[in-house]
Amino acid sequence: MTSPLHPVIAAVTDRIRDRSRDSRTTYLDDMAQAAGQGAPRHKIGCANLAHAFAGCAADDKAALRGEAAPSIGIVTAYNDMLSAHQPLERFPEIIRRAARAAGAVAQVAGGVPAMCDGVTQGEAGMELSLFSRDVIALATAVALSHNTFDAALCLGVCDKIVPGLLIGAARFGHLPVIFVPGGPMPSGLPNSEKARLRQLAAEGKLDRAGLLEAEARAYHAPGTCTFYGTANSNQMLMEIMGLHLPGASFVNPGDPLRDALTAAATRRIVMLAASGSEPTPLAQVLDERAFVNGIIGLLATGGSTNHTLHLVAMAAAAGIRLNWQDFSELSAVIPLLTRIYPNGTADVNAFQAAGGMAVLIGSLLDGGLLHGDVQTVAGPGLDRYRQVPALEEGGGVVWKTAGGASRDRDVLRTVDEPFAADGGLKLLSGNLGRAVIKTSAVKPQHRIVEAPVRIFHDQADLQAAFARGELDRDFIAVVRFQGPQANGMPELHKLTPPLGVLQDRGFKVALVTDGRMSGASGKVPAAIHVTPEALDGGMLARLQDGDILRLDGEAGVLEVRLTEAELQAREVASLPPAMQRTQGVGRELFGLFRRNVGAAEAGASIFAAA
Structure with missing residues (x-):
């Protein structure tokens, strides 16, 4: 009833x-x-x-x-x-x-x-x-x-x-x-196996042919990805x-x-x-x-x-x-x-x-x-x-x-026996602005990270630093200038394998970005959709390598260990020259969108609220 x-x-x-x-x-x-x-x-x-x-x-x-x-x-x-x-x-x-x-x-x-x-x-x-x-x-x-x-x-x-x-x-x-x-x-290749093979590829332990074969077994037929x-x-x-x-x-x-x-x-x-x-x-x-x-x-x-x-x-x-x-x-x-x-x-x-x-x-x-x-x-x-x-x-x-009972309690449960008491989506706020975090796939021991910042302006830069062995330590990756005004707010899905590898190696790692992480947001804590974005007066543009940042997915806190005066005194980073180029695959046609898009919390839309 x-x-x-x-x-x-x-x-x-x-x-x-x-x-x-x-x-x-x-x-x-x-x-x-x-x-x-x-x-x-x-x-x-x-x-x-x-x-x-x-x-x-x-x-x-x-x-x-x-x-x-x-x-x-x-x-x-x-x-x-x-x-x-x-x-x-x-x-x-x-x-x-x-x-x-x-x-x-x-x-x-x-x-x-x-x-x-x-x-x-x-x-x-x-x-x-x-x-x-x-x-x-x-x-x-x-x-x-x-x-x-x-x-x-x-x-x-x-x-x-x-x-x-x-x-x-x-x-x-x-x-x-x-x-x-x-x-x-x-169903094709199990998603957990796909993720494992992607991490192996990120570590250089699986070649392109092997990875492509795995991906083709996962995405193998008409229909939605599973x-x-x-x-x-x-x-x-x-x-x-x-x-x-x-x-x-x-x-x-x-x-x-x-x-x-x-x-x-x-x-x-x-x-x-x-x-x-x-x-x-x-x-x-x-x-x-x-x-x-x-x-x-x-x-x-x-x-x-x-x-x-x-x-x-x-x-x-x-x-x-x-x-x-x-x-x-x-x-x-x-x-x-x-x-x-x-x-x-x-x-x-x-x-x-x-x-x-x-x-x-x-x-x-x-x-x-x-x-x-x-x-x-x-x-x-x-x-x-x-x-x-x-x-x-x-x-x-x-x-x-239908009957009200699940036929597989490892996959689907009812409200009297949930997997978790809450939905695992939190608002984060602090001196860096507002963001969201999805914790339902993040184990409790990984939901609070306080560590030095490492600044990146592109997910490829983080992948390259990982390949060079520079990231085997506790750190919080700040990938900025990824908001809707900067470059259309792309998903940063390719960050998942390297950060997942580092977490598995025992390091405390997290991601903070004004970009998106998509529906595949997973086991690494990620403060995403940070607003205001870096290009629109957001505090992410004032961060520097080595700043101590705290991401607390339990208490809903996202803050850098700096006073307001220290933050305001900082030089504001500008959009990197490589990102100012908007030619190719039609990006030049979307300048009107980038100039008129609203903030993430308002839906990142070009339309005014009705």
Whole structure:
């Protein structure tokens, strides 16, 4: 039985609601004005409408001439270079057929860019990665701007793509929207073994051919990477926020249930349209409770630190203002219920086999740790997400209530027996500014580090120093000028193997940066997203090699052992000349973004809060 809502969750939600009152009211007023009456395609000129259906088959064209058939816009992030998005190639035709059977018409309204952080890690292209989220939001708006659609389906999976789709879709919140996932690839090389081999390569004990073979065994098929990074955190978020159909997140590509769920999403979106039996615009789903539920899901699963940026930016698009204090206060009362790599050895397929989202959501509801009274694309109330989908005869989907117990307590637990009492995400503050740290994968003995600083301006510089044997000691690596204004806030994922090796050798090491560490943040303590960033007046620009810095992941402290007067007297470091060059792989086109991007705690977005 569901318990009363935890008082901290209630208090944080009330504070967010109060903080957002004006911006949320403006948003809802905008959506009400956009809604109007009747099918939007019949408000545009005849030539405009003829353009809109000129490419359709005859039956679809006839349906769009009339007023009864809902028009469904598909916004897709398909490309076949991303393994997670390759399955989306087939989805539009599945959706078109299901729409026709439901008395509707579906068209691909537009495509959005979808880059792979796994390909660009450590490369110049990573400097475009975070900004691609806002480009995707703009592209989503372009796709839906034709103003002929009654509803939309968003097809996307990976890191910046789902947040970008949601930011764009939120500005069309007068329409119903369902997110349609592609599912994770089958399990390959275990993630723990992959990490071990990467550390061996960092030490020079495994050659390129051996490392490439290992990586190819890990990333081996269509579908999302199986570790619990940002891509799979996205899928968890869309489900716990009520934007997926129940149980849709982690069904593998190629499973007949995957296609059946895509068709079911199409039938459902027809029902949610204004002319359908259950009209439900996106703006009704995206309220303060939904975003708090999203944060809670992130904390309960040890999800990606990237969402301390993305959730803030997504919420702002719906007129809701979040900050890192909200995350930190919720983390103190949300237990960690999963052990999925990098917070354990299992992958998302093991999580799904253990009971997946149905068990997770059911347990959180039973513990009074979620808002259960929310609107979802499946209908009123989050209780519907205790159910799991199954393929029925004829290819349809039926939902059945799942048992509340985990089938593998090494991977997934309930609130009465958690892996940890808190969600492992903390706000750090001190004389260097504010930052976040994810401690769920960091052993308690490594969560407090006080050591001399070693300054780096590039992750390659740290790797080179490691290769020269200069880092076999206690130190805190400060990698600065990695914020959104400096170079687009790239992930610094290639720091993980060398720092992990040093920690395994018995040294006290940590990372402090105004950059990102991605959903793969692991066993080394890392104060990330430091704000203000070094290029924007942040104190990181005043640090020098040898300064004593304290990172306390238990007490939430990040400070250098200098007085305010000593810090202010320091010369401010400038952006290194090598980093001032922004040519190559399109970086020169993103100067406008770097000049106008907001701070990390505001979502590192080019958009003003709604």
